[in-house]
Amino acid sequence: MSVLFNVIHFIIVLAFSLFFLLNAAMVLVYLERKVMALMQDRVGPLHNGPQGILQSPFDVAKLLLKEDIFRGVSKDPLIFQLAPVVFFAPVLTAFVVLPFSPYVTGGALATGVVYYVAMSSIDVIGVFMAGWGSNSKYALIGGLRSAAQMISYELPLVLALVGPVMLTSVLAPGCGGGHPNLGVCSVGSISFTQIVAAQMRAPAPWLWFVILQPLGLLIYYICGLAETNRSPFDLPEAESELVAGYLTEYSGMRWAMFFLGEYGNMTIVSAVATAVFLGGWSGPGAAIEFWTGALGSFWGQVIFNIFGVGWFIAKMFVLLIVFIWVRATLPRLRADQLMQYAWLILMPLTLLNILITGALLLLPVGQTAQLWISGAANWLLLLIFVFGLRRITGVSPLGRLPRWMRKRAASPSRGLASGAPPRSERALAGQRS
Amino acid sequence: MATDQTSEARLYTEGPEGLRSEEMILNMGPQHPSTHGVLRLVLTLEGETVVHCTPVIGYLHRGIEKILENRPYMGGIRYMDNSDYLSPMLNETAYAGAVEQLMGIEPPRRAQYIRLLCNELQRIASHLVAIGTYGLDLGAFTPILYTFRDREGIMDMFEALGGSRFNVNYLRVGGVLHDFPAGWLQQCEQWLDRFERMGLPELEELITGNEIFDARTQGVGYIDPRQAVAYGLTGPILRASGVSFDLRVDRPYMAYREIPVNVQTRQEGDAFARYRVRMNEMYESVRLCRVVLDKLPGGAISSRTPIALRPPRGETYFALESSKGEQGIYLISDGSEYPYRAKIRGPSFVNLQILPELLRGYKMADVVAILGSIDVVLGEVDR
Numbered sequence: 001m002s003v004l005f006n007v008i009h010f011i012i013v014l015a016f017s018l019f020f021l022l023n024a025a026m027v028l029v030y031l032e033r034k035v036m037a038l039m040q041d042r043v044g045p046l047h048n049g050p051q052g053i054l055q056s057p058f059d060v061a062k063l064l065l066k067e068d069i070f071r072g073v074s075k076d077p078l079i080f081q082l083a084p085v086v087f088f089a090p091v092l093t094a095f096v097v098l099p100f101s102p103y104v105t106g107g108a109l110a111t112g113v114v115y116y117v118a119m120s121s122i123d124v125i126g127v128f129m130a131g132w133g134s135n136s137k138y139a140l141i142g143g144l145r146s147a148a149q150m151i152s153y154e155l156p157l158v159l160a161l162v163g164p165v166m167l168t169s170v171l172a173p174g175c176g177g178g179h180p181n182l183g184v185c186s187v188g189s190i191s192f193t194q195i196v197a198a199q200m201r202a203p204a205p206w207l208w209f210v211i212l213q214p215l216g217l218l219i220y221y222i223c224g225l226a227e228t229n230r231s232p233f234d235l236p237e238a239e240s241e242l243v244a245g246y247l248t249e250y251s252g253m254r255w256a257m258f259f260l261g262e263y264g265n266m267t268i269v270s271a272v273a274t275a276v277f278l279g280g281w282s283g284p285g286a287a288i289e290f291w292t293g294a295l296g297s298f299w300g301q302v303i304f305n306i307f308g309v310g311w312f313i314a315k316m317f318v319l320l321i322v323f324i325w326v327r328a329t330l331p332r333l334r335a336d337q338l339m340q341y342a343w344l345i346l347m348p349l350t351l352l353n354i355l356i357t358g359a360l361l362l363l364p365v366g367q368t369a370q371l372w373i374s375g376a377a378n379w380l381l382l383l384i385f386v387f388g389l390r391r392i393t394g395v396s397p398l399g400r401l402p403r404w405m406r407k408r409a410a411s412p413s414r415g416l417a418s419g420a421p422p423r424s425e426r427a428l429a430g431q432r433s
Numbered sequence: 434m435a436t437d438q439t440s441e442a443r444l445y446t447e448g449p450e451g452l453r454s455e456e457m458i459l460n461m462g463p464q465h466p467s468t469h470g471v472l473r474l475v476l477t478l479e480g481e482t483v484v485h486c487t488p489v490i491g492y493l494h495r496g497i498e499k500i501l502e503n504r505p506y507m508g509g510i511r512y513m514d515n516s517d518y519l520s521p522m523l524n525e526t527a528y529a530g531a532v533e534q535l536m537g538i539e540p541p542r543r544a545q546y547i548r549l550l551c552n553e554l555q556r557i558a559s560h561l562v563a564i565g566t567y568g569l570d571l572g573a574f575t576p577i578l579y580t581f582r583d584r585e586g587i588m589d590m591f592e593a594l595g596g597s598r599f600n601v602n603y604l605r606v607g608g609v610l611h612d613f614p615a616g617w618l619q620q621c622e623q624w625l626d627r628f629e630r631m632g633l634p635e636l637e638e639l640i641t642g643n644e645i646f647d648a649r650t651q652g653v654g655y656i657d658p659r660q661a662v663a664y665g666l667t668g669p670i671l672r673a674s675g676v677s678f679d680l681r682v683d684r685p686y687m688a689y690r691e692i693p694v695n696v697q698t699r700q701e702g703d704a705f706a707r708y709r710v711r712m713n714e715m716y717e718s719v720r721l722c723r724v725v726l727d728k729l730p731g732g733a734i735s736s737r738t739p740i741a742l743r744p745p746r747g748e749t750y751f752a753l754e755s756s757k758g759e760q761g762i763y764l765i766s767d768g769s770e771y772p773y774r775a776k777i778r779g780p781s782f783v784n785l786q787i788l789p790e791l792l793r794g795y796k797m798a799d800v801v802a803i804l805g806s807i808d809v810v811l812g813e814v815d816r
Contacts, residue, residue, distance in 0.1 A: 040578040137459050141481070141797070231572060232645055235798070331645050332572025334798040335481060 025263035026056040066252035080133030084257035087126025091264040094119035101308030112192035134249040142245025152342040157223035159350035196280030208279035224269035231327040270319035281308030470811030493815040501775035506742040514600035517813035522555035525604040531751035531762035544608035545688040559756035570805035583632040608735025650705035654803035668758025673706035680754035704806035781809040
């Protein structure tokens, strides 16, 4: 009997994960077009189905029917053909660890966070293969940029997740509950299920980690934007410079797989942010004791899980809409500014966050006081970050020349009147001789 | 052998760790999303740094100057629309002004004011496209949709005036084609109100003060004032380098002799200053439109001119301040119905010259940021 239940469980979860990923991408594309249209004073897709909801399925059908062009495009067809698969497969596998609810999770993997991070960094290889295999300069530059960007932003992304993991070690005692998946935590954990559970066993009714680690969520989200090549970090596919980056030579279903992988990545980033920072499936109505008490063990669990999955998906889509919102608002960073931002701002900040959180959680006071103090410190750090960032990135206030530019404006070297060559030519001449 | 070695040395440069790096030649355009039409740039890159840039033009050549020589004077106006296709009214005014100067006629005051109104509206429309596409170049997708929405109002007004949105064909030698249709002035006033209340503040909120926009534009594409003058740059680019030169003030023509214009200049000389000058000029244009609506004189809209114009022998050059700079028309008349020679002095063509000099040493991502800030229209570069 228990074997049968396990098999049914496995089938349900597998079907749900696959179904969800493939459909989330399609829903997301439609949502993106509609939400962006709303923000941009347009109407978006209208003609296929009511309010254009059939636009995405039709697009997919079109892409499936398209010719698969690779001969003549690539000198290295195998790499060219494999790249979309390499890009898409990790996205699909990373979905396994996401805890939609205590029951609907592909396996409460004890190393969930590490597994997710590992899977999301494999994507780079697919991008790089696409860039190399395409035999196109735009694609090559796009692939290189993407590799550099994804590797750089991987580090602060991981470090931003460390804060919540540290918090689980404080909140661990006492976490147990009505479900077997919830009952085993006694020390800090990197399993997503346990991280979510830790956010529900706290002094406050729903002590989501966004309350204690707002800076972590912000940095994680920024890195998520970069990780998924979304605006304002969408350099690899900067349309105005690189046509379509590493996607330039792809068409049909291979292109669609990149597309699907990208939107799947967005979904995963949002889902992980939901699980780690926004309390996962917790929310009004997702109370297992109440439902099992009212409806008995089986139906109580069913209702509880429906509520849980609903909350999880709702939170996730809120974050996804923020993705879209950011895309509609911000211009794109330049490659060097992007690197600078990751290495000089985000990395030190996340390390500082880990240091401060760790130090404050060792204070010899009660658990509640520890949480209060570390939360306050994090909010303070967040405010400093947000307001300090203006000073760092804004080159100068309006109407005032920055000092280095004033110097350059005053020096005649760029002027036509003087005979001196421009700086770059001088530098190159020095290199060549 | 020696030549081989030198060519080898030119192609490969030794990096600090003894790595050999090869310069890469990248062909940008003519079918590239952000070369603003069909400009082709042959970029020589070292890593992502531009070493050399060669603009290749001529993909949109339609021989407009030759067409003008094969049309009666009045017939040439319609072809001027296609030259700088983002500011047809200004082109038409330049052409009509040149023919009038050649014939020695002065359009009636009302016609001059109507022209000024159309010119300023067209300037706003052109700057809206410039700023919108500039946002697109920098990766911001929303500004262009806002600016095109606002521009649509101007297009509607032009449609009511000339019957066509884009190729308005509204001006005539000696005046304009029609007087305003009923309700047009109210429509114009409403549009100006809405633009000032909604359109411009929205753009300011979306673009100005955005840290990423600042970081992408400030200090990028710096043009020295002397360099700008030496290259013959005109328009917002020149004024963004701190040179106060505006033909509306320095060589006033038509109604600008009666309506003073505040010249908008910035001292920085970078891409941000160019954006700012365009924004400020839109505020100024809105003010000028309001002045015209207040002071619009009555009277005829066109002086009596024969259908077949036969200017006396001679030559003339007439220039006005277009949205992109000095839009000049040079005409030689041999006394017949057709110009003997027509030459367009286009601002985009002249402004584009500085691009190779400007791009050298910048990153590849800055190429579009700089090209967009120059605001070239290929229709007028290639003619």
